[in-house]
Amino acid sequence: MAKCPVCGLEVRIPEDAMPGELIEHDCGTLLEVVEDNGVLQLRVFEGDMEDWGE
Amino acid sequence: MPSIALLYDHPRWEEKAILQALKDIGADARLLHVETTPLRIGEPCCPIDLALERSVSFSNAVSTAFAVESWGVKVLNPGTVIYLAGDKVATLSLLASHRVPVPETTVLSGSNRINGSLPPGPPWVVKPVIGSWGRMVARARDLEELEQLLSYKEAARGLYSRIHLVQEYIEKPGRDIRVFTLGDRVVAAIYRVSSHWITNTSRGARAEPAPVTGEIEDLALRAAEALGGGFLGVDLLEDPERGLLVNEVNAVPEFKNTVRVTGVRVHMEVAGYAVEEARR
Numbered sequence: 001m002a003k004c005p006v007c008g009l010e011v012r013i014p015e016d017a018m019p020g021e022l023i024e025h026d027c028g029t030l031l032e033v034v035e036d037n038g039v040l041q042l043r044v045f046e047g048d049m050e051d052w053g054e
Numbered sequence: 055m056p057s058i059a060l061l062y063d064h065p066r067w068e069e070k071a072i073l074q075a076l077k078d079i080g081a082d083a084r085l086l087h088v089e090t091t092p093l094r095i096g097e098p099c100c101p102i103d104l105a106l107e108r109s110v111s112f113s114n115a116v117s118t119a120f121a122v123e124s125w126g127v128k129v130l131n132p133g134t135v136i137y138l139a140g141d142k143v144a145t146l147s148l149l150a151s152h153r154v155p156v157p158e159t160t161v162l163s164g165s166n167r168i169n170g171s172l173p174p175g176p177p178w179v180v181k182p183v184i185g186s187w188g189r190m191v192a193r194a195r196d197l198e199e200l201e202q203l204l205s206y207k208e209a210a211r212g213l214y215s216r217i218h219l220v221q222e223y224i225e226k227p228g229r230d231i232r233v234f235t236l237g238d239r240v241v242a243a244i245y246r247v248s249s250h251w252i253t254n255t256s257r258g259a260r261a262e263p264a265p266v267t268g269e270i271e272d273l274a275l276r277a278a279e280a281l282g283g284g285f286l287g288v289d290l291l292e293d294p295e296r297g298l299l300v301n302e303v304n305a306v307p308e309f310k311n312t313v314r315v316t317g318v319r320v321h322m323e324v325a326g327y328a329v330e331e332a333r334r
Contacts, residue, residue, distance in 0.1 A: 018065045019087045032064075035090075047064075051112040053186015053256075054287065054304045 002042045004029060013040050056103035056332035057082040061129075062117050063089050063109040067310045068321065070312035072106060074139055075325035081332075088114055093121035104284065104332035105129045106324070108306060112140045112184065130328055131284035131305045138281055139305035142219055143183050145281065152280035154301045157291065162218040168201065173222040180204070181221065183214040186304075188254035193223060224291045229253060230301065231264055231290040234309060234320060236327050237283060240271045242318040244311065261311035273298050280306075285324055 001010045007027040014021075016038055021033040031044040058081050062069045076083035084102060088109055091099065105122045107129050109115040120133035131139075138144045149156050158173035172178065175194075180203050182190045190207075194200035204218050229247040233240055243266045248259035255261055264270075274288040277300045287307030291299045309320040 012159070017068060017084065018062075018064065020064045020089055022064055051184065051186075052064075052110045053112065053189070054110075054306055054307045 002040075004031065005042065005044055011042060013042065055080045055082055055083060056329055057101060058328050058332060059084045059086045059100070059102040059105040059108045059122070061086050061088055061105050061109060061115075061122065062128060063087070063111055063114045065108075066110065066308065068308055069108045071310075071313070071321035072108065075319075075321045076328070078322075079325055079329060081329055087116040093118060093194040095124045098125040098127070102127055104328055105271055106328055107131060107136065110306070112136075112186070113147060116140065128331060130331060131286070132282065135282040135284050135286075140184055140186075140305045142181055142185075142302065143217070145303050148280045149277055149300050149303075152276065154277050154280055155296065157224055157293075157299050157301060158222045160220045162204070162220060164216050168197070172200075172220060175222055176200070177223040177312065179221040179223050179298065180207070181219045182207075183217050187256040188252045191252055193251065223251075224293050224299065224301075226251070226253065227292055227294075229262075229269065229292075230260075231292070231298075232307075233266070233270055233288045234291060234307060234311070234312065235274050235278040235283075235286045235288060236323055237331075238275065240266050240274055241323045242266075242309075242312050242320055243270060243274075243314045255308075255311055259291055261315045263316045269298060273300060277303055285327070 002013055004011050004025045006029040011025055017033045018051050019035045023031045030045040031042045034041050107115050107119045115136050116133050119129045120134055122129050146156050148157055160173050176196050178194045180192045192203050208215055229245045230253045233243045243264040244260045245264045246253040246259040253259045277288045278286045282304050287304035289301045291301045293299050311324050313320055
C-alpha cells in the first residue's frame with residue numbers, strides 16, 4: 001500500500017505495476033508510479049497528455 | 055532466443071500483455087522506460103536484438119525509436135513509420151501516391167485558405183495534422199462554421215495550428231473498421247460502432263468483431279505497405295458509393311478491446327513476429 005500524496009488515503013499499487021503507469025485514485029488525482037531505489041512509489045502525474053494516442 | 059526491448063512511457067494493458075507474451079515464448083524481454091532512461095545516439099545502452107516501440111506519447115515514440123535505431127537495432131515500428139502515420143497529411147499523401155483510396159481532402163495553409171478548392175461538402179470534417187483519439191476533430195455544417203473552426207484553431211498557436219486538414223464528410227453506417235496488420239498479413243479486425251459520427255473507441259464507440267474479407271485484407275495491407283509496414287492499425291471507412299476508404303493509420307495501436315471481442319491474442323502475434331524479425 002502507498003498513500004495518495006494529495007488526499008492521504010491508501011492506494012493499492014498493483015503487483016504488476018511498472019514505472020510510468022498511471023493510476024486514477026478515488027479522490028480524482030491521477031497518480032504515476034515511480035521507482036526509487038527499487039521501491040515503487042506514487043507521485044502526482046504532472047505530464048502533458050497533449051500528443052498521447054495511438 | 056533474441057533479446058527484445060519494450061520501449062514504453064506509460065504502460066497500458068497492451069504493453070503488459072506484450073511483455074508477458076515475450077516471456078511466455080522464451081524471449082529475453084527487457085523493459086526500457088524511455089522517460090527515465092537517457093538514450094545516447096549511436097551508443098547502445100544494452101545489448102538488444104530488436105526493440106518494440108510502445109510509447110503512448112507521439113513525440114516519445116518517434117524520438118526514442120529513432121534513437122534506438124541509431125544503435126543499428128531494428129525497431130518495430132521504425133521512427134519513420136511512426137512519424138508518417140502520426141502526421142495525417144503525410145499519411146494521406148503516401149496513401150494517395152500508392153493509389154490507396156482515401157477521403158477527399160484539402161490542406162489549407164494560413165490566411166489564404168478558402169479559395170474554392172474545398173473537398174465535396176458541406177458538411178466538412180476538420181482535423182489536426184497531428185492528433186489522436188479523435189481529439190480536436192470537428193464537423194463544419196457550412197462555410198461560416200468552417201471559417202470559425204479554422205479561426206479558433208489558429209488562435210491556439212500550436213505547432214501546425216495554421217495548417218488545416220479539411221475532409222469530405224463520409225456518411226458511415228454507424229461504424230468504421232479497424233484492421234490490424236502485422237508484416238504482410240492481417241491478424242484481426244473490429245467494427246467500431248457508435249451513434250456519434252466520431253467512432254474512436256476512446257470516444258465511446260463499441261468494439262465488435264469484423265470479418266476480414268478479401269477486400270479489407272487487400273486494402274489494409276496496401277495501406278500498411280505504403281507506410282512502411284510493421285504492426286499497424288488501419289482505419290477504414292465504408293463509403294456508400296465508393297466502398298472502402300482508408301481514413302488513418304496508427305503506428306502504436308491499442309488492441310485490448312480487439313482481444314476481448316475477437317479472441318485473437320494480438321499480443322502473442324506481436325511477440326512472435328518480433329522474435330521472427332529479430333532473427334532475420
